[in-house]
Amino acid sequence: MKYQSINLFDGITTEDCDRMLTCFGAYERRFSGGEVICDFEEPSGSIGVIQSGRAELIRIDAFGSRTILEELEPGSLFGMAFTFSDVCRDSMNVVCTADCVVLYIDYWHVTHECSNLCAHHSVLLQNLLRLMAEKAFSMSQRIEVLSRRSIRDKLMCYFSICSLRAEKPEFTLPFSISALADYICSDRSAMMREMKNMREERLIETNGRRVRLLSVQEA
Amino acid sequence: MKYQSINLFDGITTEDCDRMLTCFGAYERRFSGGEVICDFEEPSGSIGVIQSGRAELIRIDAFGSRTILEELEPGSLFGMAFTFSDVCRDSMNVVCTADCVVLYIDYWHVTHECSNLCAHHSVLLQNLLRLMAEKAFSMSQRIEVLSRRSIRDKLMCYFSICSLRAEKPEFTLPFSISALADYICSDRSAMMREMKNMREERLIETNGRRVRLLSVQEA
């Protein structure tokens, strides 16, 4: 099962698309690396779609511990119900890591037939449904990784997912080794120690962000 | 922000609903406690909707360690892209915990206008969108909890969510204390030890599944 990423506007012509976006009151914004795209300070009724570039959903807790809650790639959604709204009073941000174009769409407009009867409203809805399914999929993966009890198991689970996605046992991490520690919610030095052990036990080979799974699990 | 759960068929009359379901090839099945509703053995193109009862999404890894990946309540969705499909070769099941009625809908039919032009297709799509958003929301919560580094923090985060949902500092856990350990992916005895400490430090009070948060966080 492989998911090729789709864009929200696949199957809609540029003219129709422009017309709908005007009708929806949608708008685009550009961000450059390091900028905070969204800080969830006030509730918003709009969905953000990463059109291009990269961003991360970051949580910083009261003690300054930083966690990457999510990697956002082109096609990724954020905002609204997609993000857990700060129950624990930590600061949450979507931070741009590589120059981004973000499209904002009002949620209400998407779910209600508009008076102009936009021709491709239903196509948009279908695309949105599919993007959300992809998002649900990636969150399930994250839960899968985080549900492991040890750093080693978390790494092995995450690497398995990466290698499955790459369709080979060798792949490149989508972020730095340090960020990987944030992703698996473990201490960086503890993780590096464990990776060293795993290299010595010949479970993996690493070279920078390049990782190769050696023990292709037999089961 | 409070979410009242919706049903997939809200806003659709019973007759229209029946007609659509026939048209979609949807069907209902009943399960009783302990039965395995879905084992993800073969890929399926359908969405499962819990209509009534309760179920859990369970993973059992190669060493027999059991994890509740998700609590499924009426309105919850499972199957397809909603569940991470077994990358790590562990066994995954949806298990019925209280007598369930489950509705299966073919995914393809939902996303494509049918030839019969079912009147309320778009309403169904909107409802599905909303259910998926709710699911995304609950998965975000789960990630929020699991991303905490210590058992104490995981518990506090989870209890905060529960108390927010209950709109008061006292609430009843939706599952047994033992199952809570599975939910937060920690050792049961370690969790009990930590809960004991937390009781002694007067962070919480517990009585069976009844929990009261004492330190209503000041920030």
Add this chain to the structure above:
DNA sequence: CAGATTGTGTTGCAAAGGCAACAAGATTTG
């Protein structure tokens, strides 16, 4: 290019958590 920042790699130490094992109350089931 110099200084600042970020990423990588390492270590000692203390604390937290996992594991195993046991005991006893509660609930279910034949």
Add this chain to the structure above:
DNA sequence: CAAATCTTGTTGCCTTTGCAACACAATCTG
């Protein structure tokens, strides 16, 4: 009702992990 099962509760021991602190390469920035 008695046996079996599930849930709660506890403890000791040992491993894993987090934390603090350091060193050094790579990259960014004015």
